[in-house]
Amino acid sequence: MPIDAVAAVAAEPRRAEIGWDHKDIQLYHLGLGAGSPATDPDELRYTLESRLQVLPSFATVAGAGTGMTGGLSSPGVDVDLAAVLHGGQTVRVHRPIPVRGRAVQTSKVAAVYDKGKAAVLVLRTEASDDDGPLWTNDSQIFVRGEGGFGGERGPSARPTPPDRAPDRTAERAIREDQALLYRLSGDWNPLHADPAFAELAGFDRPILHGLCTYGMTLKAVTDTLLDGDVTRIGAYSTRFAGVVFPGETLRIRMWAGDGRIQVAVSAVERDDAPVLVDTLIEHS
Structure with missing residues (x-):
């Protein structure tokens, strides 16, 4: 059944109550590779409960990632999950995420774009607590074979690549x-753990979660250019350009600007194959 763009966008948001505490934050950070060296004071701010801060990318797994699931089950959306690709991700935080919290999370299809051979669903998740909005989380989901319905193509603006060496x-x-560790934060897709399932999907071994690469990159930029201070981050967006395999090395190139950092991520062992592109961090 094709996507009914009008019904999908008009549907009432799905609402859920979510909660988290220091253990969820620590598990998420460990899944991103935090804690090495284990006694490094700069790492303890990601792993030790008495010093803990929260990377804004935690918003992608809060509530075990139920926001994206809610969007894909919205009225008007009836798709084959085998045709679904995670194309991009944007997180905007309205204030620092607390180490312990409860929030009301709403999820909806914010837009449906027609790319010809594919449709793009923008799944928006918003979370608020008693003190007001916490984050807005947009997932761009490509659905192969669902384009061609005559809808808008959507925005095409992309960051201009820097014409100089990275800073x-x-x-x-x-x-x-x-x-295996990252999936404990809520993404149980066997593609990331089961070699037989990965082979059926066309890979010779399980691949790393794209959102794990996303979080690893934000941590690396925060530690390198933002003095390790997550409260300086306002928004973080990227487009997923390629897969990563456990055991590989990410090369993260950073270009600093006025209140923004552009980033490109590649896989070292595969001749710098692109992994994350059009990546932008807005900061104070």
Whole structure:
């Protein structure tokens, strides 16, 4: 059944109450590779409850990632999950995420775009607590074979790539078991753990979650250019351009600007194959 764009966008948001505490934050950060070296004071702000801060990308797994699931089950959306690709991600935080909290989370289809051979669903998740809005989380989901319905193509503006060498470059090794740890934050897709399932999907071994790469990149930029201070981050967006395998190394190139940092991420062992592109961090 094709996507009914009008019905999908008009549907009432799905509402859920979510909660988290320091253990959820620590598990998420460990899944991103935090804690090495374990006694490094700069790492303890991600792993030790008495010093803990929260990377804004935690919004993608808060409530075990139920926001995206709610969007894909909206009225007017009846798609084959095998045709679904996570194309991009944007998180905007309205204030620092607390280490312990409860919030009301709403999820809806904010837009449906027609890319010809595919449709793009923008799944929006918003969370608020008693003190007001916490975050807005947009997932851009490509659905192959669902385009061609005559809808708007959507925005095409992309960040202009810098024409100079990066200001900083960082490399981050991905542990062999990292996908197994990261999936404990809520994404149980066997593509990231089961070799037989990965083979059916066309990969010779399980791949790392795109949102794990997303979080690893934000941590690397925060530690390298923002003095390790997550409260300086206002928004973070990216487009997923390629897969990453556990055991590989990410090369993270950073270009600093006025209140924004552009980033490009590649896989070192595969001739710098692109992983994240059009990546932008807005900060104070």
